[in-house]
Amino acid sequence: MENKDILLYNSLSGAFGIMNDKGRHIxxxxENxxxxxxEDEINILNCMKSNGFLVEQDIDERLLIKTLKNFQRFSSETLGLAIVPTLDCNMACPYCYEKKGDIYMTIRVADDIIKFIEEYLCSNTIDNIHISWYGGEPLLSIDIISYISNKIIDLCKKxxxxxxxxxxxxxxxxDRETAKILYxxxxxxAQVTLDGTKEVNNxxxxxxxxxxxxxxxxxxxxxxxxxxxxxxxxxxxxNNITGMDELYNFFFRNDINFYIAPIEKQTDACSVNTDKCFSYKDFSTIEFDVLRQMYxxxxxxxxxxxxxxxxxPCSALSSKSYVIDPYGNLYKCWCEIGDKNKAVGTIKDGIELKGxxxxxxxxxxxxxCNQCKLFPICLGGCHLKAIEGKELECPYDVINFRDKLELYYEDYANKNRINDKINTI
Known part of the structure; x- marks a missing residue:
């Protein structure tokens, strides 16, 4: 950058730009x-307006965010269902937040799910259906996954x-045969979980x-x-922070996406030692160190x-998103599975507009959060914690936003090219 140039970022529009001395003066x-x-000055002004760095005085951006949030919450064109065909698992990770058990979904519950979806298609305006298979270990129930999937595919065609x-x-x-079935x-x-390099993971x-x-x-x-x-x-x-560069490089060589996430004690069923867990603030530094090394x-x-x-920020906030357990109970959040007191209905009896x-x-x-400049990229953190009255933390991927932007600029500067995320003003 020139000595007088500065970087600026708009958390609502997502625009990231270089502002020169002339643009800064404007x-x-x-107001004066x-x-x-x-023509150059007019172009600079139009660029600022189109990227949200300048807004009309009568626009309340906080109300705009609230309006757009509510619009997506109640007007989603996608029915999103996370289906848990079993709570059983062939592993016993100490940080798992679910109550495990030899519990598998029956064909009767599977048929109720199909009926629920068909009735939803008949009575609601949606264009898309997305299913997330979850567990337990969902592949222990590959037969139920196949049965339900084929039925839903037929409904979507209909x-x-x-x-x-x-x-x-x-x-x-x-394995390869199972992957072909899923395809x-x-x-x-597919998202697959590891806990580190070979020795650490095992x-x-x-x-x-x-x-x-x-x-x-x-x-x-x-x-x-x-x-x-x-x-x-x-x-x-x-306990397992070392070796991330080795692990990332292994997957990068094989063209496989890789990321790290913090372990948290999300429910009473989770037996993880909270003293060993990172705060979001500490993890934000660790995450960026890994990202920096990756880059x-x-x-x-x-x-x-x-x-x-x-x-x-979370699918649980959508009026058309639910989690279904092996019994056919409906929940809003994955972390609530197993606690029937937090269910919002059942597949058979429908959704209950209650507490x-x-x-x-x-x-x-x-x-x-209203006065926070980063509110648009955060929206207040985990809403489950808010419902449960727990202390909220700013998400780690928001805390380190500045570092990531600087890395994007570094990439731009090194390649000496304009990309769709960085504009010159």
Missing amino acids: YENI IKELNT FKKSYNASIVTNGTLL DLKITH NRRRLKNGSDSFEIITSNIINCADIIPITVRCNIDK TNNKNIDNISYPSVKFL NLIKWLSIEHDKK
């Missing part, structure tokens, strides 16, 4: 400028709706039969990645999330 004196004399699905799995059962069922993405995430899991999981990922896109999530606490090694900015507006659902559909952010 910006800082806009009566007329712009050159009603001329689009359909896609994803799955969260520990990866131990995701045929229009499951277009000390923390052993199979219930005592076997090591790392080689099984990584081999499955490599063998299936050409069939179904896979993202690897590495769960991090204070330094590979010069690939595409794997680093760009700070962007979130009008609906729990009303809380989710009416919950607003903490008032102290």
Whole structure:
């Protein structure tokens, strides 16, 4: 940059730009400028307005955000269902927040789900259906997954709706044959979890039969990645932070997405030691250190999330998003599975517009967030914590937004090119 140039970012529009001295003069004196004399000055003004750096005086951006949030909350064109076909799992991770058990979805419940979706298609204006398969370990119920998926695909053809699905799995059962089955069922993405490099992972995430899991999981990922896109999530606490660069480089060489996420004690069922968990503030530094190393090694900015507006930060806030447990109970949040007191209805009897659902559909952010300049890319943090009256933390990926923007600028400067995220004003 020139000495007098500055970087500026708008958290509502997502615009990231370079402001030169002329642009800065216009910006800082806009209320006193009566007329712009050159085409260059007019272009600068129009660029500022179109990217949200200048707004009309009668626009209340906080009300605009609230309006857009409510619009997405109640006007979504997508029915999103997270289906848990079993709470059983072939692993016993200490930080798991679910109450495990030998519980599997029956055909009767599966048929109720199909009926629920068909009635929803008949009575609601939606264009898309998205299914997230979750567990337990969902691949222990591959037969139920296949049964329900084929039925939903047929319904979408009948009603001329689009359909896609994803799955969260520990990866131990995701062999090549299973991946082909998932692909045929229009499951277009899989998230697989690890806990670190081989030695670290195997000390923390052993199979219930005592076997090591790392080689099984990584081999499955490599063998299936050409069939179904896979993202690897590495769960991090204070005991397994080392070796992330080695792990990332391994997956990068094999063209597989990789990211880290903090381990948290989200429910009473979770037996993780909270003293070993990072605060969001501490984890934000760790996450960016890993991202910086990833970029330094590979010069690939595409794997680093760009700070962007979130009008609906969590699917649980949508009026058309639910989680279904193996019994057919309906919940709003994945973390509530197993606590029937937090259910918002059942697949068979329908949705109940009562206490729990009303809380989710009416919950607003903490008032102290109103004055925060980063509110559009955060929207108040985890709303489940707000409902439960817990202390809120700013999300780690918001805390380190400035570092990420600087990395984006560094990438821009190194490549000496204009991209769609950086404008010159």
